[in-house]
Amino acid sequence: MATEPILYTVGVAPHLRSRTSIAALNWTMVLALLPTEIAGAVGHAYGSASGGQVDLGTMSQTLTAVASGLGVEAASLWFLGIMGTLTMALGLGMLVEYLTQVLMRQPYRALDGHGALMGALLGLMMPPTTPWWVLFFGILLAIVLGKQLYGGIGGYAMHPAVVGWLILLLSWPHHLYPIGSASIAAASVWSVGATLAGGLFLWWQGCIRPQIPIAALASVAVFSLLFASRLNGGPLDQILDGHVILGAFFLATDATSSPANRRALWIYGAGFGFLTVLIRAFGVWPDAVPFAVLLMNILSPLLDRLKPRMREVRAS
Amino acid sequence: MTSAGLNLSVKIGKPRLWQRLCGVADFSCPLSVSPLAFRDLGLPPMLSFFLGRSQGQVIGPAVLVGDEVSPGQALGKIDDKSFRPSPVAGVIRAVRECPDIQAGPGGTAVLIEPASAVTAPVFAALDAKSAAVEAVMERWRVAAIRLGNRPRSLLVDALSGTASLVVLVSDQEPGVRVAASLLAERGDDARRAVALLARVSGVQKLWVGAAATQSEAAGRLCPSSATGLLTLPARYPHTLAPMVAARTGDAQALVVSLETALAAYDAVVHGRLQEHKLLTLVNSRGASIENLQVAMGTRLSDLVAACNLRLHSGDKLVAGGLMGGTSQYSLEAAVDEGVDALVHVPGEEVVPFTDEPCINCGACIDVCPLRLQVQNIGRYSEFGKFSEARAYGLDACIECGLCASVCTARRPLLQLIRMAKRELAQQAAADEAVREASGGD
Ligand code: SF4
């Protein structure tokens, strides 16, 4: 009886393995951003936020203009335009990552979702009135300068999306902070709430380590009481304002640019909250979160020196 | 607490809710101690005995094809010293290259067609209470009582030079229920075996190591004050030999399984060789399926057939437990002292390791029982910086494999750790040799 020889899989121990992966982690985070995207788009399209000022320079507006020829209601088109922009940002992140990996002769990892996550985050941190080429440039900078030049995932020291955002801010502040318009993620209290829901979902899924958001939100609350005289609004306003929730759950928790040890995570989160309030109270920029994330990223290797004490195995 | 009879499926990377809320990425990996009856698989048509090495030297065959062997006759030799007594009577059918069940290719095995099961004792019976220490030791040597460690070593060799000895009555790997079942079946013999070891082993301190859930049964094994009871959490990896040794306060302590202790006892009192190996058939998620009693030297092909395992290309067959066992590439390998478990992992459940970079997520640190900086050990080891890896706790690692179980980037962390340890040991040996050579001039 001739049968095919059976070829077994051989591999090193352990053989009991978790099925998590980098791709699962990143795509779950992209998924967790969906509520923010929808709430932000709804906020801008149907709310009072922007809608009006049309100069056709933006992707969203171009899409809106194209589709309005088909006779659909303006607000819905505006909504679809924003969602389309965010999807484009996500795809662009993957494309840029793929191209740099081809150029750098790296193994292709674009499908692991990290580029997509960076694109989506960057898109969310911009107002819908941003011209499409600014967004494109931001993603290019984020992936090339923020990530791939450091060797790609696992190698960068600072959150790529935040790096991209900051370069844009320094180059075209009026596009990132136009008068009377907030970023998509900060469109309304609903989009902030949706971000919170997405963040809690990530915590539940074990994708982020809860120390960072807990410490961050607590320290924002505490320090905004301390600096109350220089801020408008109480601790809750400070937490719900701008990108604090997004920063605490999605930006500061990025695995590569945050510390690995638990004690360090508490300090890292608390430092993020402190810097956010400090920059808000004394700085010139309206939103301090990206600066705080970046500064804490730089400190993170230092914080990781706070190793946990090696656990002793004691006789019982 | 694991109650008896509960299933013991292992959840890797799935912390319980409260653990998640507190940010403890710990995971539950309970070890069941409820006994399971052993099914005797009987004598297969062919037995295979791997000769392997003894203290670095290759053991050569001492028999020729066609020879008849009797129980106790040596199958291998180095110079004039004989090794590997045959536990059965039979005819040598082949002497050929065979895979080693714990280390893969590279050795000779002797294949015997067994005549019948052994019934009569091979050696004269000794009295456990009064036999001279030398006589007992000699008996253990000729009966070749071996430990299931890596690489296998003789009990007598391991005993010389150890100050503490632990008889471990709980199982080390998830799903394995050999020791727990043996304790229930042969509790009285176990007590006498411990007493015998206490009398002749010459160690300063003898411990009985037991999971907290079986401390009552284990307590009966140590009547005298010289024997201490070591209560261990009933969770992997707290019953793993290096962890148990560390708990005695003497990291060099020798840990022997209850099965080995009973084999040593049987060799003395009943004059028997270790004819059987007990093992548990475990599923890919760490739940025990059944307990088996197989003839020592049973080949995996016979074992797989007797267990009705349907194997396909791409599946993994692991001998020796999910966390530390060896995946097999051929069914020619045969059961020996170290095989406490057989696991069949279907191809679709195999999670391959990758060469992705570490993303610094910290899952490995959270799960490590010693809280080592595994991410840095892995990174340095990957790039050949082994002494830097040492600064992050490499030497303390007990090789439980949990870090590699949960790694987000699916990095082969355990492999990297073992490589670093091995390279450092080789470097140290080379340095030592140079120092000796220059000192001798
Ligand atoms: S194998 Fe990994 S988890 Fe286990 S002790 Fe070593 S470093 Fe820690």
Ligand code: SF4
């Ligand atoms: S679990 Fe893996 S990816 Fe995460 S820190 Fe440890 S080695 Fe790095």
